[in-house]
Amino acid sequence: MSEIPKLEDLESALGDLAGKRILVRTDFNVPMDDDGSIVDDFRIKAALPTINWLTERGASVVTASHLGRPKGEPNPKYSMDPVRARLAELAPGVELLENLRFDAGETGNDASFVAQLIEGVDGYVNDAFGASHRSHASIVGPPQHVPSAMGRLLENEVEVLLGLRNKPKRPFVAVLGGAKVSDKLGVIEALLDVVDEIVIGGAMCFTFFLAQGKTVGASLHEPDQVDVCKGLLAKATEMGKTIHLPDDVTGTDAQGNFAQFGSRLGEGSVGYDIGPGSAAAFTDVIMDARMVFWNGPMGMFEDERFASGTRTVAQAMADTKAFTVVGGGDSAAALAQFKLDDEVSHVSTGGGASLELLENGDLPGLAALRGA
Ligand code: ADP
Numbered sequence: 001m002s003e004i005p006k007l008e009d010l011e012s013a014l015g016d017l018a019g020k021r022i023l024v025r026t027d028f029n030v031p032m033d034d035d036g037s038i039v040d041d042f043r044i045k046a047a048l049p050t051i052n053w054l055t056e057r058g059a060s061v062v063t064a065s066h067l068g069r070p071k072g073e074p075n076p077k078y079s080m081d082p083v084r085a086r087l088a089e090l091a092p093g094v095e096l097l098e099n100l101r102f103d104a105g106e107t108g109n110d111a112s113f114v115a116q117l118i119e120g121v122d123g124y125v126n127d128a129f130g131a132s133h134r135s136h137a138s139i140v141g142p143p144q145h146v147p148s149a150m151g152r153l154l155e156n157e158v159e160v161l162l163g164l165r166n167k168p169k170r171p172f173v174a175v176l177g178g179a180k181v182s183d184k185l186g187v188i189e190a191l192l193d194v195v196d197e198i199v200i201g202g203a204m205c206f207t208f209f210l211a212q213g214k215t216v217g218a219s220l221h222e223p224d225q226v227d228v229c230k231g232l233l234a235k236a237t238e239m240g241k242t243i244h245l246p247d248d249v250t251g252t253d254a255q256g257n258f259a260q261f262g263s264r265l266g267e268g269s270v271g272y273d274i275g276p277g278s279a280a281a282f283t284d285v286i287m288d289a290r291m292v293f294w295n296g297p298m299g300m301f302e303d304e305r306f307a308s309g310t311r312t313v314a315q316a317m318a319d320t321k322a323f324t325v326v327g328g329g330d331s332a333a334a335l336a337q338f339k340l341d342d343e344v345s346h347v348s349t350g351g352g353a354s355l356e357l358l359e360n361g362d363l364p365g366l367a368a369l370r371g372a
């Protein structure tokens with residue numbers, strides 16, 4: 001695999017950056033309040049090392065990002081105006097294009113939209129790790145036309161996540177949870193080749209319960225994925241790897257009251273969190289690991305009654321001596337809520353992108369830069 005060009009390589013390719021117009025694909029997909037204000041500007045701040053490096057060398061920087069899911073047409077709800085105002089405070093003089101996803105050509109990777117993006121542009125930088133697993137116009141298009149490089153944020157993410165994949169310290173444990181079950185089942189299959197043990201919590205565990213012949217009541221589950229889960233459990237056994245599932249669950253009973261269950265839930269019961277016994281068992285696995293990757297909360301942590309499984313796992317991530325990486329919007333938000341975000345080795349800005357990079361060792365956005 002050839003090297004991915006860095007900012008220094010872009011500078012060499014262009015001779016001198018002074019006066020050059022550089023398009024920077026950033027991930028300014030910030031959480032927004034209903035009143036249109038920015039909840040957290042960490043994604044804007046995360047792009048500053050790259051932006052400042054370029055402006056210090058006299059480049060004129062034009063940034064571009066998506067925000068939300070506006071479905072290929074302009075929608076004032078997803079206007080970049082609030083982001084542009086904050087960016088003007090943090091990096092005066094830096095331009096920001098309108099929401100890339102106001103044009104269907106972005107997700108459709110249309111050649112005409114790529115041409116529009118690179119008009120008058122001398123060079124391109126991808127610093128949008130969180131979008132680099134998508135073959136969208138602004139990610140894969142420009143490197144085919146102008147000298148291109150990865151920005152500092154992307155460089156750091158790639159170094160950390162490929163480090164996990166290529167130089168694992170064992171035991172290497174993946175902790176998976178969250179709600180997007182079918183999205184993540186494919187990841188489990190690929191992760192079995194990379195990690196030694198997988199810990200499963202969140203809504204995901206219930207489809208596995210069904211695969212083990214247990215009952216899940218009215219908990220979130222995907223009946224059409226039960227066979228896939230059976231296959232994964234069998235494959236893990238065959239490979240000599242362990243999949244840890246919860247053996248107790250917290251949730252609500254048929255009357256809607258807070259309740260604790262074993263791993264068999266009666267009719268009308270709903271599991272919203274791993275139970276205290278499972279949280280303790282998962283803590284042991286994390287404490288004994290030398291590398292841990294965590295994606296997806298252990299329960300519906302937004303409700304304080306069902307936050308303790310996620311809090312316990314977050315605390316174990318903070319306490320273990322292992323090298324710890326957390327990826328995923330909700331997982332990172334949970335860590336921040338428990339004020340433990342400074343206690344892990346790396347918080348990734350990309351959920352889907354970090355999983356895919358672990359899984360495949362590459363991303364469409366990186367392949368595009370390598371070909372540039
Ligand atoms: P991430 O953003 O970290 O990748 P996901 O988006 O996959 O994570 O999942 C996060 C969501 O999963 C949270 O909103 C949480 O409330 C929900 N969740 C976790 N466990 C359960 C459960 N047992 N039942 C319902 N929702 C759950």
Ligand code: MG
Nearest residue numbers: 328329330351
């Ligand atoms: Mg999420």
